[in-house]
Amino acid sequence: MMITKIVATEVNTPTTAGTASSISSASCVRLFNNTVGVVTVGISTLVGAASTTYFALPANTVEFLTKPASDVIWSSTAIKANKVAFTN
Secondary structure, three states: OOEEEEOOOOEEOOOOHHHOEOOOOOOEEEEEEOOOOOEEEEEEOOOOOOOEEEEEEOOOEEEEEEOOOOOEEEEOOOOEEEEEEEEO
C-alpha cells in the first residue's frame, strides 16, 4: 500500500502565470480543490511561459501531479498544494 508523505507545508496555488510556483521545487504535488467549482490548473516549464499544459480539477477532489522540480503551477482560483512523496 502506498502512503503519502507530506514534505512541505500546504500553500495556496498562485492564480496567474506571472506568479506561478514550483511548490517548493516539488516533483510530486498533492492538489486539493477545496472550492465549490471546477478549477483550471496550468503547468509550465517557466514562469509566465507561453507553452502551458492545462487540466480541469473538479470541486472537492484531490489529484497527485508529477512534474520536473523546476516546472511551475498556477490555477484559475487558489487551491491547496503540498509537496509530497510516496512510501511503502
